[in-house]
Amino acid sequence: MSLTLTADPAELTAALIDVPSVSGDERPLADEIHQQLVQLPGYQVVRSGNSILARTTGHRPQRVVLAGHIDTVPIAGNVPSQLDGDRLAGCGATDMKSGVAMLLHLAATVENPSKELTFIFYDCEEVEHDRNGLTRIERELPEWLRGDLALLGEPTNALVEAGCQGTMAFTVTTKGARAHAARSWMGHNAIHDAQAVLAAITSFDTREVDIDGCRYREGLNAVDIRGGVASNVIPDECVVKINYRFAPDLSPDEAVARVRTHFADFEVTIIDVAAGALPGLSQPAAAEFVEAVTSGADPAAGPVVQAKLGWTDVARFAALGIPAVNYGPGDPMLAHTPQEWVDVNQIRQMTQALRNYLS
Numbered sequence: 001m002s003l004t005l006t007a008d009p010a011e012l013t014a015a016l017i018d019v020p021s022v023s024g025d026e027r028p029l030a031d032e033i034h035q036q037l038v039q040l041p042g043y044q045v046v047r048s049g050n051s052i053l054a055r056t057t058g059h060r061p062q063r064v065v066l067a068g069h070i071d072t073v074p075i076a077g078n079v080p081s082q083l084d085g086d087r088l089a090g091c092g093a094t095d096m097k098s099g100v101a102m103l104l105h106l107a108a109t110v111e112n113p114s115k116e117l118t119f120i121f122y123d124c125e126e127v128e129h130d131r132n133g134l135t136r137i138e139r140e141l142p143e144w145l146r147g148d149l150a151l152l153g154e155p156t157n158a159l160v161e162a163g164c165q166g167t168m169a170f171t172v173t174t175k176g177a178r179a180h181a182a183r184s185w186m187g188h189n190a191i192h193d194a195q196a197v198l199a200a201i202t203s204f205d206t207r208e209v210d211i212d213g214c215r216y217r218e219g220l221n222a223v224d225i226r227g228g229v230a231s232n233v234i235p236d237e238c239v240v241k242i243n244y245r246f247a248p249d250l251s252p253d254e255a256v257a258r259v260r261t262h263f264a265d266f267e268v269t270i271i272d273v274a275a276g277a278l279p280g281l282s283q284p285a286a287a288e289f290v291e292a293v294t295s296g297a298d299p300a301a302g303p304v305v306q307a308k309l310g311w312t313d314v315a316r317f318a319a320l321g322i323p324a325v326n327y328g329p330g331d332p333m334l335a336h337t338p339q340e341w342v343d344v345n346q347i348r349q350m351t352q353a354l355r356n357y358l359s
């Protein structure tokens with residue numbers, strides 16, 4: 001088979017679905033994408049494993065990085081693709097071969113772009129962070145990730161999704177004194193003291209923070225609790241494990257400080273903390289993008305930008321100081337389900353909106 005990048009992006013999506021590319025087995029699709037990209041005039045193309053990178057090398061003042069992963073979760077009887085009316089179904093239809101088709105089509109058809117363009121088609125996004133193609137690219141080809149704005153074609157159902165919350169895991173431990181349950185007053189019950197920990201969790205001010213039009217809603221939740229020695233022993237320890245999702249206006253250090261202050265009366269142990277990502281939509285390159293792809297949107301239809309729930313590779317670019325957003329066809333709720341499908345009209349409309357921005 002041979003991909004035709006200039007074809008209708010919905011047809012291109014179907015062609016991409018029909019080349020299986022489960023994480024770790026992307027080589028046939030990577031070969032095909034590589035072969036097509038090296039034929040495009042005006043691009044420098046490199047390959048890193050099963051990731052293909054292509055960039056323009058002119059002197060326009062801005063550079064936009066457009067990235068999409070070419071791997072999928074395991075196939076669930078949903079290859080080859082099937083078109084039913086406007087619904088194109090198949091493995092990766094939403095996550096994210098429609099987004100990859102949109103980007104490949106634009107790489108081949110945008111004439112005289114208004115910005116320098118870097119396209120990154122990468123492998124192994126659906127598996128561990130260490131295997132993720134972008135992790136390798138960050139290590140081996142870091143200059144290829146540089147830009148004024150990064151767009152990831154992950155499914156957003158035509159919205160612009162920006163930023164993500166940070167996450168922290170910590171424990172709060174209460175200490176008591178063991179005693180025989182028949183003489184409980186000789187000891188001190190650490191599990192009973194955990195009541196104060198649970199009360200502190202519910203009294204914590206979980207904020208709702210608006211940044212650049214995106215609303216981040218924090219959460220603080222006990223996710224595990226353990227304690228107890230034996231049926232006839234007053235327990236001398238109870239450990240409550242807590243997860244804190246914090247808005248990206250807080251750095252990891254600030255989030256830790258907030259927790260330590262609130263739980264100052266307790267023994268707190270931080271297990272791990274991962275930074276969130278600011279949406280960065282007020283930065284000029286990002287603001288221009290949002291304006292370009294949302295102009296003409298019906299205000300009554302609700303927000304056109306929203307916070308990303310959960311971590312994506314957007315956070316990786318944000319950590320490099322590059323504003324980054326997700327913008328791709330398909331309903332993210334359908335990702336990783338056997339029923340995955342995408343509206344072919346949405347693929348075409350989003351490709352057109354992105355073309356307007358890049359031209």
Ligand SMILES: [Zn+2]
Nearest residue numbers: 069095096154
């Ligand atoms: Zn994805």
